[in-house]
Amino acid sequence: MLTLLTDFTIQNVMIGAALLGIVSGVLGSFAVLRRQSLLGDTLSHAALPGICIGFMLAGTRDLPMLLAGALVTGALAALAMLALTRTTRLKTDAGLGIALSISFATGVVLLTHIQTTGSAGQGGLESFLFGQAAAILRSDLYLMGGIGALALAIVSAFWKEFKLVSFDPDYARTLGLPVLALDVAITTIIALAVVIGLQMVGVVLMAAMIVAPAVAARQWSNRLGTMVVLAAIFGMASGLFGALVSATARGLSTGPLIVLAASVIVLVSLAIAPGRGIVWEWLQHWKNRRSLPARRVLTTLYRLAAEHGDPAYPAEQSMLDAYHGTATASSLERLKSRGLISAVAHAPEFTPHWALTPSGIIEAETLLGRREAEPGI
Structure with missing residues (x-):
């Protein structure tokens, strides 16, 4: 492993993958x-x-010129999408679909034209479709790092404005913020993230790097700051994992491995993230089903107390059994253990009786959606 880490090419790939993951995670969140x-x-x-x-224009495979062209056409496609959605009745997804199909069709036509010219410098140009991480040079990393730093600096400088526009653009407009200009700025810096990843994962797979880390991070937090940090961490981890696996396994491309790693993180987050994960929701559903009989008994005791105008009204257990059509002993014990009811004596009867505690009254009112008690409670 140490031998791999000292390899110059692998170092370049790992650094590039980490840069891609961080930038795409942060910008993809928006x-x-x-x-x-x-x-x-x-x-x-x-x-x-x-x-x-x-x-x-360059006549050769000059990376700065290629990335500059990618940024320009990507930004133009995004602006075309914004224009379509703001000047017509098209929804955002329709505008994006139109911009995507026209742009990619144009790119395929141009790529085919270049390949038929027989130019010696066009070799490897098609690698931008699926990425070619091993071809990254140290000079390319400087360019990627500069673009990434610029994008992150813009996000940092306009953090509050981007946050407000993302969550409530109408309110941002009432505050006098240039919502359209901020939309264009956000779209442009996302285009910067795409440009960074073209050589690493390619045109086809870059969309996953924009979406996957952010989707995974969203499952773990409801705060934008925390989500952005987690997305950057998940993106970086995906990049490093993909680079290491591709270095140790022969014949496996780095780009697809990075995307697969990000996809695994998404699946794990969707499954186990507290509060939003599938497993968490299943456990909550199971707990709710288990506590449902006790809740019904509690609200029955509350209604009986309200009917009799006595918050400490003692309800006979056999009466509760008859009302619910089943034994309520386990539910009553559960409620007692939570301090919501208490066993009381009701002379001259010797059968078990139960009454609400003050905490039980509050809990019953919450379950019934009442802010105030019934008269006498």
Whole structure:
């Protein structure tokens, strides 16, 4: 393992994967919260014609020129989507779908044209479709790091504005904020994240890197700051895992492994995240079903007490059994252990009787949705 970590190529791949994961996790959080998960897919596919145009202008596979072209066409596709949704009755998903299909079709046509020209410099250009992490150079990392730092700096500088526009654009508009300009800014920096990942995971898989870390992080937190940090951590972990596995396993591409790692994190988060995970919801459902009989007995005691105008009204256990059509002993013991009811004597009878405690009254009112007690309670 240490030998692998000292390999120059593997170091480049790991650093690039980590940078990609951090930036895509942070910026993807805003896309997910704005319900624009398809935005990453649109921008990544819209980058293909820009890559081709950049190659045609440079005449060679010059990475800065290719990425600049990808950024321009990606941003133009995003702006076209915004224009469609704001000037027509099209929904956001329809606008994204139109921008995606037209951009990618244009990119495929340009790529085919370049390949038929027989240019010596076009070799490996198609690798941007699925990524080629092993081809990353140290100079490429400097470029990726600079773009990523710029994107994160913009997010940091306009954190409050981006947060407000993402959650409540109407309120942001009443405060006088330039909502349209902020929308364009958010979309542009997401395009920056897409540009960073093109060489690592490619046009086709980049959308997953925008969405997956953010979706996983959303399961663990309801706070934007915490979600962004978790998304960056999940993205970085996915990148490092994919890079290490591809370095140790022969014939496995780095990009797909990074996306698979991110997908695993998403599945685990969807399953076990507290408060939102499937397992958590199943446990809550099981607890609710188990406590339902006790809740019914508690509300029955409350209604009997309200009917008799006595908060300490002693209800006979056999009467509760007859009312519910089943034995209520286990439910009564459960309520007693929680301090919601207490066993009371009711002379001259010697059968078990139960009465609500003050805590039981409050609990029953909560279950019945009453803020105030019935008269006499």
